[in-house]
Amino acid sequence: MLFAQLVDDPSARPEEFPTEEAQEVERLRLFGIIEELVKWENVTNEAVIEAARAEIRRCFDGEPPAIVDPFAGGGSIPLEAQRLGLEANASDLNPVAVLINKALIEIPPRWAGRPPVHPDDGSTLGNRTWAGAQGLAEDVRYYGQWMRDEAERRIGHLYPKAKLHDGSEATVIAWIWARTVTCPNPTCGATMPLVRSFWLSKKKGKEAWVRPLVEGKAALRDEVWGRVRFGPGS
Numbered sequence: 001m002l003f004a005q006l007v008d009d010p011s012a013r014p015e016e017f018p019t020e021e022a023q024e025v026e027r028l029r030l031f032g033i034i035e036e037l038v039k040w041e042n043v044t045n046e047a048v049i050e051a052a053r054a055e056i057r058r059c060f061d062g063e064p065p066a067i068v069d070p071f072a073g074g075g076s077i078p079l080e081a082q083r084l085g086l087e088a089n090a091s092d093l094n095p096v097a098v099l100i101n102k103a104l105i106e107i108p109p110r111w112a113g114r115p116p117v118h119p120d121d122g123s124t125l126g127n128r129t130w131a132g133a134q135g136l137a138e139d140v141r142y143y144g145q146w147m148r149d150e151a152e153r154r155i156g157h158l159y160p161k162a163k164l165h166d167g168s169e170a171t172v173i174a175w176i177w178a179r180t181v182t183c184p185n186p187t188c189g190a191t192m193p194l195v196r197s198f199w200l201s202k203k204k205g206k207e208a209w210v211r212p213l214v215e216g217k218a219a220l221r222d223e224v225w226g227r228v229r230f231g232p233g234s
């Protein structure tokens with residue numbers, strides 16, 4: 001879309017393409033660039049992107065305009081603008097969108113071609129070169145893993161493994177967080193989770209839900225408050 005907006009149709013350059021036929025030939029050549037540009041497998045094909053950049057530069061005497069996307073969302077427009085060699089500016093009302101744009105457009109070029117900064121034990125990095133954002137990506141992977149390991153070490157005990165029917169254990173892949181209140185019923189007093197729905201999946205054939213089970217009923221008579229745990233639905 002950016003390419004089509006910025007590159008002139010050949011009919012706008014009659015001195016170069018004086019006849020309809022000549023314009024059509026040139027138009028088809030430009031369409032060919034778009035056809036190559038939109039192919040997913042060409043995302044990192046430098047020759048294809050450079051051909052598009054060259055056409056844009058030609059239409060602006062080497063000085064293409066800056067692109068501003070005030071409602072950038074996931075950042076696809078400024079990202080593509082940057083890939084096409086244009087100065088890209090983005091903003092959004094939503095701070096998550098701003099963070100995505102920063103991570104996608106602003107930060108990677110700053111570290112382009114640089115090696116990672118994490119302490120290398122020599123086994124993973126070796127003597128290699130770091131093109132584009134590869135060094136930054138290696139650091140994100142390394143420190144992401146470090147944060148994951150550290151979180152597991154400090155709070156992993158709060159997220160125990162699930163016991164399966166056959167007695168084996170499995171890692172829980174998602175936890176549902178809920179606020180709790182003390183049940184105001186004086187004969188209950190259980191710690192109640194505030195949950196909007198007990199459905200986990202309503203997909204046809206994969207229906208699954210949890211069933212709230214009040215624990216500690218016997219203890220309640222001794223005024224030890226119960227709590228709700230969840231068991232599998234049936």
Ligand SMILES: C[S@@+](CC[C@H](N)C(=O)[O-])C[C@H]1O[C@@H](n2cnc3c(N)ncnc32)[C@H](O)[C@@H]1O
Nearest residue numbers: 070071072073074075076077091092093094097
């Ligand atoms: C449809 S999305 C944009 C999608 C984006 N063009 C893309 O291709 O990924 C619209 C965005 O506009 C943002 N937005 C809505 N009202 C806004 C405002 N007044 N100022 C800035 N951003 C706004 C929303 O937060 C949302 O991220």
